[in-house]
Amino acid sequence: MADWPSGIIAGHSCISTTDVVNSVGAEINNSNSITQSAAWQVANTGVFVPVRVFQPITVVKMAIIVGATNTGSCDVGIYDPAGNRLVRAGSTALGTASTVQTFDITDTALDPGLYYFALALTSTSGTVFQSAPGNLYMRAMGCFTVASAFSTGLITPVTYASVNGTVTRFPWIGAYMETAI
Amino acid sequence: MGGWPKGPGMWIPPPVLGTDNVHALGASRRTIGAGGTPTSTAWPAANRAIAIPIWLPDAMVVSSLFIANGGTASGNLDLGIYTIDGAKVVAKGTTAQTGTSTLQILTVTATPVGPGPYYMVAVLDSTAGFAQAYATAVVAEQQMGVVQSAAAVPLAATLTFASPAATFIPLMGISTITTY
Numbered sequence: 001m002a003d004w005p006s007g008i009i010a011g012h013s014c015i016s017t018t019d020v021v022n023s024v025g026a027e028i029n030n031s032n033s034i035t036q037s038a039a040w041q042v043a044n045t046g047v048f049v050p051v052r053v054f055q056p057i058t059v060v061k062m063a064i065i066v067g068a069t070n071t072g073s074c075d076v077g078i079y080d081p082a083g084n085r086l087v088r089a090g091s092t093a094l095g096t097a098s099t100v101q102t103f104d105i106t107d108t109a110l111d112p113g114l115y116y117f118a119l120a121l122t123s124t125s126g127t128v129f130q131s132a133p134g135n136l137y138m139r140a141m142g143c144f145t146v147a148s149a150f151s152t153g154l155i156t157p158v159t160y161a162s163v164n165g166t167v168t169r170f171p172w173i174g175a176y177m178e179t180a181i
Numbered sequence: 182m183g184g185w186p187k188g189p190g191m192w193i194p195p196p197v198l199g200t201d202n203v204h205a206l207g208a209s210r211r212t213i214g215a216g217g218t219p220t221s222t223a224w225p226a227a228n229r230a231i232a233i234p235i236w237l238p239d240a241m242v243v244s245s246l247f248i249a250n251g252g253t254a255s256g257n258l259d260l261g262i263y264t265i266d267g268a269k270v271v272a273k274g275t276t277a278q279t280g281t282s283t284l285q286i287l288t289v290t291a292t293p294v295g296p297g298p299y300y301m302v303a304v305l306d307s308t309a310g311f312a313q314a315y316a317t318a319v320v321a322e323q324q325m326g327v328v329q330s331a332a333a334v335p336l337a338a339t340l341t342f343a344s345p346a347a348t349f350i351p352l353m354g355i356s357t358i359t360t361y
Contacts, residue, residue, distance in 0.1 A: 027199065030201040030209075032216045032217050052195060053193065054193060081196070112191055134218060137218060139361050142195060160360075
């Protein structure tokens with residue numbers, strides 16, 4: 001019997017949408033698209049960013065970075081490739097401006113695999129930290145959008161749609177395996 | 182015999198592996214001072230294939246390849262994956278370049294690729310066609326392992342790679358899915 005195959009183990013206490021190995025950080029780095037405060041582009045539209053998990057983890061908190069203006073509400077969650085929501089924070093008023101907003105989600109075990117971190121805001125006056133590579137580049141990174149993804153919070157299931165010209169940026173979303181952030 | 186075992190430390194392929202993915206040029210472009218977003222650029226020479234190196238830690242089942250078209254679509258293209266020795270693994274075949282300022286996604290028969298080093302290859306038979314590309318210095322392309330080959334459309338069974346001659350890296354990629 002062959003030895004147990006070894007592979008990449010990317011492990012630290014936080015996985016985010018700007019991670020180089022777990023998500024699209026390399027692409028963002030190459031495109032010079034810095035993450036900064038920017039208005040949500042389409043109310044209630046969810047932006048979904050691919051994240052790869054290489055070992056079993058349990059996510060206990062999620063986070064976003066609120067920008068300069070905290071108008072409206074938001075919801076953050078994790079989905080599988082089929083569009084099924086695995087966990088969400090629930091509708092939450094956008095937090096204090098220019099701070100990390102954390103969400104104490106239901107502890108959720110994730111097996112190794114592909115997931116999508118999602119965020120939707122109810123108001124285009126609300127701002128969060130986002131990278132702005134453009135819709136074409138977002139498609140080339142594997143991002144998706146879902147119109148009306150926010151009802152009373154992020155809906156399930158969703159049907160992923162290609163990123164069109166009205167969405168040109170995606171948010172920083174973090175998932176934590178510890179409670180201290 | 183059971184399937185490939187799943188467990189801690191197993192590689193998960195990205196759904197879309199493009200030019201700037203960590204398994205392609207990664208963070209290299211910016212590191213060597215060549216960062217930035219692509220712009221619509223004429224294909225540098227008819228029947229010149231541009232090959233971008235990729236590294237797959239484990240098998241990836243490729244269902245489509247894509248290229249980001251520029252402001253003008255013209256001529257015929259082909260997209261494929263080759264070993265570093267120049268043997269074709271999979272390619273779409275002759276396809277008219279269609280769609281401007283968008284991804285042109287070409288589906289292929291689901292093909293396991295990897296593990297190991299490969300090239301993702303794009304060729305266009307006309308300089309009237311444009312792609313979203315990076316005007317990267319040839320020296321920088323050489324640093325990152327980008328190569329080229331004289332190649333007609335459709336891509337041949339074997340290619341002979343050579344040093345890049347143009348400041349041109351297309352935004353292209355491979356994918357496990359067919360809609361994105």
